[in-house]
Amino acid sequence: MSAGGSSWSEVLDRPRFRLKSPALKAIAADLDARFSEPPSNPARPRPAPLASVAVLKGLLECCPCLFNQVEVAPTSRAIVHFCEIALGARITDQNVTAAFAVQHPKSPGWRYPPATAFRGSGGTVMELLCSEVLTSGGIPTMPHDTARWPVWNMPGHILLNEGKMGDLKALGDILVPCAPTNLIISVKSEKAKERLLYSANSIEGIGFGFFDEPSEFWTARRMQLYKRMGFSAIYMPDSTLALLNEKLEDQNRSQYAVNINGTALYRPLTQFTADMLRVVGKSAFDL
Structure with missing residues (x-):
């Protein structure tokens, strides 16, 4: 729900990734070519970005909307983010019950669903809400x-x-x-x-x-x-x-x-x- 980055290169230039220029440009080019569109409903999964396990993990943490586009099981934090997107607002005590309903397994109300089923702990999702x-x-x-x-x-x-x-x-x-x-x-x-x-x-x-x-x-x-x-x-x-x-x-x-x-x-x-x-x-x- 933040303003986000202006490009994939800007995202990858964060200190947490510690990428040198050639590697940064190669990963950014792959992201630009295959992940330039916003999330979709239904999800249209594709192979994960061409990056190391550590870089991919960091990308999914920084940009959880990618879980709508890759065949990787979403994290608990990503589930909370998808709830937030469905509400179109930050999660507060005024709408947290609605956020809970969005992710309920019996009747999910995703605006943009994760591409892969959630396999984590439902209890952790509740804690993060x-x-x-x-x-x-x-x-x-x-x-x-x-x-x-x-x-x-x-x-x-x-x-x-x-x-x-x-x-x-x-x-x-x-x-x-x-x-x-x-x-x-x-x-x-x-x-x-x-x-x-x-x-x-x-x-x-x-x-x-x-x-x-x-x-x-x-x-x-x-x-x-x-x-x-x-x-x-x-x-x-x-x-x-x-x-x-x-x-x-x-x-x-x-x-x-x-x-x-x-x-x-x-x-x-x-x-x-x-x-x-x-x-x-x-x-x-x-x-």
């Missing part, structure tokens, strides 16, 4: 240093499935720095099940998902367990939350749907960015 929401809202992903440790920039967030932080993946998916303990976001798809309940590990936890079963959340015992396990908030689509709140009111259980701070435990995804901006680098007691 949440990460994109944070980035669009002003809490970007922290970069890595040469040793693959995050460079702590504020405001910012850390993906716990990348770099040296991958050793902490069992604790959750995304870390948002905050006092007195960092917030750990556990990202799920449509079902919470017990996996969400135990993902907080009695640390301050946040649930973020595209949950479609309000019955997973409305019993008094389940709300007590979420609070006991350390959840401060669980974010879900507005439609699911509306049904959930209606049930809680009908059954006179709304008093259970609060966190340790006495504020709402269940919240709409459309409130997620505002809440994270209010507490990142500050106090979780304001959540």
Whole structure:
């Protein structure tokens, strides 16, 4: 969704490729000859650019639209980019539910589809959708240093499935720095099940998902367990939350749907960015 480069030569001239002039010109000529058109629907795959494995990987990272044109399985980040293209806008908490629907395997809504089926982890796609929401809202992903440790920039967030932080993946998916303990976001798809309940590990936890079963959340015992396990908030689509709140009111259980701070435990995804901006680098007691 950026302005992009003016030519393939400009893309290949980036420091990350470290290409000398003859090699750069040869790869650029191949790209100009076979990849000068925009993405298409349906996809029209062709042999991959004539480049080394490292250069091809870099090209696909810089220009994920190429996954619409080559017979290479798309990465999770490319899937998020194709969702963004389908929406025609950056992914935010206001449209992330629509972005999720774009990539749903049962009824994908691609504007330009990947040329090859996605073979990666659906969970990683969900995490990156949440990460994109944070980035669009002003809490970007922290970069890595040469040793693959995050460079702590504020405001910012850390993906716990990348770099040296991958050793902490069992604790959750995304870390948002905050006092007195960092917030750990556990990202799920449509079902919470017990996996969400135990993902907080009695640390301050946040649930973020595209949950479609309000019955997973409305019993008094389940709300007590979420609070006991350390959840401060669980974010879900507005439609699911509306049904959930209606049930809680009908059954006179709304008093259970609060966190340790006495504020709402269940919240709409459309409130997620505002809440994270209010507490990142500050106090979780304001959540």
